[in-house]
Amino acid sequence: MFRSLRKWCFGTVVMVLWVGTFSANAQEPAETPAIDGGALFSSKCATCHHPFKDGTGPKLSGVRAQWEENAAPGMIYQWIKNWEVAAASDPYAKSVSAKKPTSMDKFGDITNDQIDAILTWVDSQVEDSGGAQNGGSQSVSTQEEGSNALWYILGAIFLIVILALGNVVRQLRRATGGETSEGLSYFEEFRAWAWRNLRYTLIGSVILAFALLVALFQTLYRVGVVEGYQPSQPIEFPHSVHAGINGIDCKYCHNSVEKSKSAGIPTVNVCMNCHKQINGQDDQVAKIQKIYDAAGWDPDAQTYSGKTGPIVWNKVHVLPDHVYFNHSQHVTVGGIDCKQCHGDMTKMEGTAMIQPVAELNKIEGNIQLTRPTLTMGWCIECHGETEVTQITGASYNGSSYYDEIHRRLLNGDRSLYEKYLKDNKVTVRELGGWECSKCHY
Amino acid sequence: MKITFRLVGGFLMTAAAVIVMGSCVSDKDSSGLEYMPDMYRSPAIEPYVDYGEIRGRQVSELKEQLSAMHPPLGTVPYYGTNEEEVRLMLPWNIRPNVEFKSTHGLTGYEFTKENTYETQAKNLVVNPYTLTEENQEYIFKEGKRLYTNNCAHCHGEKGDGNGPMMVNGTFTGVPNYADKKALSNGQLFYSIYYGKGAMGAHASLLNKREIWTLVHYIRKFQNKDYGADTQVGSSTNDEDREPLGDEMDEDATLQG
Numbered sequence: 001m002f003r004s005l006r007k008w009c010f011g012t013v014v015m016v017l018w019v020g021t022f023s024a025n026a027q028e029p030a031e032t033p034a035i036d037g038g039a040l041f042s043s044k045c046a047t048c049h050h051p052f053k054d055g056t057g058p059k060l061s062g063v064r065a066q067w068e069e070n071a072a073p074g075m076i077y078q079w080i081k082n083w084e085v086a087a088a089s090d091p092y093a094k095s096v097s098a099k100k101p102t103s104m105d106k107f108g109d110i111t112n113d114q115i116d117a118i119l120t121w122v123d124s125q126v127e128d129s130g131g132a133q134n135g136g137s138q139s140v141s142t143q144e145e146g147s148n149a150l151w152y153i154l155g156a157i158f159l160i161v162i163l164a165l166g167n168v169v170r171q172l173r174r175a176t177g178g179e180t181s182e183g184l185s186y187f188e189e190f191r192a193w194a195w196r197n198l199r200y201t202l203i204g205s206v207i208l209a210f211a212l213l214v215a216l217f218q219t220l221y222r223v224g225v226v227e228g229y230q231p232s233q234p235i236e237f238p239h240s241v242h243a244g245i246n247g248i249d250c251k252y253c254h255n256s257v258e259k260s261k262s263a264g265i266p267t268v269n270v271c272m273n274c275h276k277q278i279n280g281q282d283d284q285v286a287k288i289q290k291i292y293d294a295a296g297w298d299p300d301a302q303t304y305s306g307k308t309g310p311i312v313w314n315k316v317h318v319l320p321d322h323v324y325f326n327h328s329q330h331v332t333v334g335g336i337d338c339k340q341c342h343g344d345m346t347k348m349e350g351t352a353m354i355q356p357v358a359e360l361n362k363i364e365g366n367i368q369l370t371r372p373t374l375t376m377g378w379c380i381e382c383h384g385e386t387e388v389t390q391i392t393g394a395s396y397n398g399s400s401y402y403d404e405i406h407r408r409l410l411n412g413d414r415s416l417y418e419k420y421l422k423d424n425k426v427t428v429r430e431l432g433g434w435e436c437s438k439c440h441y
Numbered sequence: 442m443k444i445t446f447r448l449v450g451g452f453l454m455t456a457a458a459v460i461v462m463g464s465c466v467s468d469k470d471s472s473g474l475e476y477m478p479d480m481y482r483s484p485a486i487e488p489y490v491d492y493g494e495i496r497g498r499q500v501s502e503l504k505e506q507l508s509a510m511h512p513p514l515g516t517v518p519y520y521g522t523n524e525e526e527v528r529l530m531l532p533w534n535i536r537p538n539v540e541f542k543s544t545h546g547l548t549g550y551e552f553t554k555e556n557t558y559e560t561q562a563k564n565l566v567v568n569p570y571t572l573t574e575e576n577q578e579y580i581f582k583e584g585k586r587l588y589t590n591n592c593a594h595c596h597g598e599k600g601d602g603n604g605p606m607m608v609n610g611t612f613t614g615v616p617n618y619a620d621k622k623a624l625s626n627g628q629l630f631y632s633i634y635y636g637k638g639a640m641g642a643h644a645s646l647l648n649k650r651e652i653w654t655l656v657h658y659i660r661k662f663q664n665k666d667y668g669a670d671t672q673v674g675s676s677t678n679d680e681d682r683e684p685l686g687d688e689m690d691e692d693a694t695l696q697g
Contacts, residue, residue, distance in 0.1 A: 046614035048638045056544070056638040103540075103556060223474040230469040247605030251590040255646045262488040269546060273641035274595075277612060295546060304546035310505050315490065318472070321483030353469070 035114055037121025044107060045118065051125045054302055058099060061127070064119040067092070077115055082106045100302075225372040230353035231314040235287050237351050244346035250338045257338075261326045265313055268295045316352045317374065324439050334386070334428075340366050341373070383433035388426045405431055511549075529569055530649055535561045535627065537635040545636040558631050565627025570653035577657075577668045584658025587651055591643065600662030614639060618662045629656045 041049075048057035067076040071092035079086040079093050083104050086093040097103075166186070194201040242248050251257055253271075256264035271291045279299060280288040292298070296305040319325055330336045338345070343355035344363050357373045360366055367385050371377030388405075409426050420430040432438060475481060484495055493504030512518070520530040537545075539552040555561075572580060589598075595615045597603040602615040624632075633652045636642040643652070660667045 042614070043617065043620055047616050048614065050613060224476045226472045228469065229472040231472075232470055245605070245609060246594060246611055248594040249590045252594065252646070255591075265489055267645060269641060269645060272546065273636075273643070274606070274612060276641065277614075277639050297546065303543040306542070306546075306548070312491070312505060313489070318481050320477075320480035321485055321487070322480060 035117035037114075037117035037119070040114055041118050041121055044110070048104070051122050052127045054300075056100075056302070057104060060119075060122045061125065062123065064123060076119075077112050080107055080115055081110060082108065224375070226318075226354050226374055227356040227372050228354060229316060230351065231316060233313055233351045234311050235290050237287075239345040239348040239350070239352070250345065257327045258332045259328055261328065263327045268308070268311065271295070272297060317354060319374070322440055323376075324441065336386075337365070339363050340382075379439070380429075380434055383428040386428045386433075388428060388431060529653070533630075533634060533649065535565065535631065541635055541642075545642055547635065547642055558628060558637075562627035562631040563625050565630070566625050568626045568653055568656055570650060570657070572657055572668050580654055580657050581661060581668070583651075584654045584661070587647065587655055588658050591646060592655070595640075600659065612639075618659055622663050626656050626660075629659055 045057075045060070049060050051061045052059050064076065067079075071090050075086055075090045075093055078089075079096070083093070083097060083106065087097040088094075242253070243250060253266035254263040255266070255270070256262060268291060272295050275288055275291050276297065278288070279285065290311065294309050294311045296307040296309075297303075298305060331338070340360070340363075342352070343359055345352075354373055357369055357371065357378065360373065361368050367382055369378055369381050369385075371381050409420070409430075420426070427433070472481075482495060483490065486492075491503075491505065493500055493506070517531060520527045535557050536551050536553040537547055538556055538558065539554055541547045541550075542552060570580075588596075593604055595602075595604045595606050595612055596618070597607065597615075600618040602617040604615065606612040607615055630652055631637070632640065633647070633655060634642065634644045634649075647655070657668070
């Protein structure tokens with residue numbers, strides 16, 4: 001049974017392979033004479049043209065028919081090879097040259113057959129209204145809010161039930177002729193009950209007071225802690241789509257991070273470097289329109305009007321004004337990765353948020369810290385842990401200030417630094433990272 | 442006895458109130474309780490702070506104005522006293538075509554009607570950031586870093602035009618550098634500096650030295666041996682190379 005089954009399988013596989021090679025062989029000769037118009041289109045034309053969308057150049061679907069109708073025969077070849085010559089000799093070509101402010105590249109080395117192949121390929125394309133644009137779907141769930149409200153409602157119902165039960169007990173007691181407590185409020189009744197059971201009341205009060213005291217201190221320790229702060233922004237910017245799916249480096253948009261104190265919020269022209277072409281779908285369209293409004297870009301006419309406006313983002317990571325923090329110092333010199341402090345933005349579906357330290361600790365490669373994010377404890381904890389030998393900053397060339405200090409510390413006169421060098425490593429703290437004046441001045 | 446009840450009751454109320462106030466943190470739009478809130482709204486100038494309202498004082502003409510402002514019109518940064526460095530960093534002497542105002546949203550440049558991409562930029566064959574045996578290791582390392590940060594998401598890790606944005610179909614029409622060997626160094630610079638086609642201007646993101654570094658790095662994609670055989674930074678099409686002096690003169694006239 002098994003034997004025959006195995007044989008059967010083997011036979012099938014061989015059969016499939018054989019048929020496969022045969023059919024591949026059979027198909028090949030039929031296709032070779034044609035030039036691959038699609039490949040040519042993407043290598044030569046796609047930079048500016050799209051079959052169905054006006055971009056830098058006009059859309060190309062149906063263009064051949066228009067040329068055949070309006071221009072001298074064969075003029076389209078001339079146009080593609082050298083549009084200036086075509087525009088000089090043909091009125092239709094001249095009108096086309098006025099369509100767009102940009103001038104087309106000249107393709108002197110392209111053959112008529114290749115042009116035919118490209119145009120045939122373009123005309124064979126079918127417009128796809130949906131398309132494979134932007135893989136990112138952002139379903140920002142309101143689940144959390146909903147469950148919060150649910151808890152409140154449950155609590156209220158619970159309270160009502162308790163009060164109702166208490167009322168029933170009172171009614172029963174009165175009906176059975178027990179101790180009457182008429183005219184007494186709930187509080188007075190509770191007080192009478194507490195006096196009767198003084199010992200339990202006292203123990204209970206002490207426990208309650210202690211719990212409240214602990215809770216009070218815990219709350220006071222949250223003062224000035226900004227973890228979880230995620231203010232709403234003018235545009236619901238999905239980091240996961242940009243940094244995650246599309247693989248854009250953080251430093252492309254936040255490009256001053258390596259040169260300046262501030263990491264920088266991208267100016268609208270940086271958004272437009274991609275969004276000139278990417279219009280988005282569904283709910284993205286309205287968001288991207290806000291960029292267009294700010295940039296003064298008209299996506300239909302494909303031109304900038306010059307009328308620009310601001311996008312008023314809300315600042316998320318705010319430090320008190322008595323603290324000096326410099327991004328370039330940390331990123332360029334220190335070689336600290338963005339995710340050490342900002343978390344893994346490639347998975348962050350929404351706008352920027354101050355990540356709780358517990359989240360930061362989950363990220364692989366991060367230095368493990370205990371104090372809440374953006375507090376001073378958090379800063380100096382990291383300064384105490386980070387070794388300067390870890391410096392691998394991108395523009396770090398191995399001959400700068402810190403390397404020199406490090407070399408001197410390790411190889412020079414050790415007596416002064418004996419205490420620090422006991423563990424044979426140099427941390428930021430030991431190079432002055434815990435000096436008040438490094439950050440407060 | 443009433444006093445004790447009042448005391449306990451009062452304590453309970455306070456504690457409860459504090460805890461309730463503290464729990465405001467769960468509201469994502471609130472940064473929670475602040476100790477000395479003044480300190481978070483610095484009167485000293487910080488970037489990305491709207492100075493239209495500071496500590497309750499309204500200044501209407503500063504509303505929605507960036508505190509990080511443009512440098513004064515007509516000024517250039519100080520690039521030191523090294524002549525080579527200054528020549529490299531001063532604003533480019535090849536002006537953008539006037540079309541770039543409407544197609545690429547360029548502002549603040551002096552424009553020209555001439556198609557400088559096809560003329561002046563095409564004739565600029567020599568990369569002014571000279572590639573030497575000593576600095577080429579650094580230039581290619583730096584180039585790789587800049588390329589990864591700024592270009593790779595579209596142009597691809599290998600320069601073949603297959604970056605993640607292309608692979609998932611978000612963006613279309615990014616060329617393969619291997620097909621663009623005929624472009625001069627000046628044209629590559631022009632495309633990065635002012636933009637080309639669907640690509641926007643990158644002059645605001647990269648300084649001139651960084652762009653010339655990237656031009657070297659792009660040449661490396663096109664020719665694996667780039668830099669190995671030349672001691673002067675040059676393009677791959679050697680036949681129309683201009684002497685370095687001419688380019689310097691052009692720069693000098695701009696300065697004058």
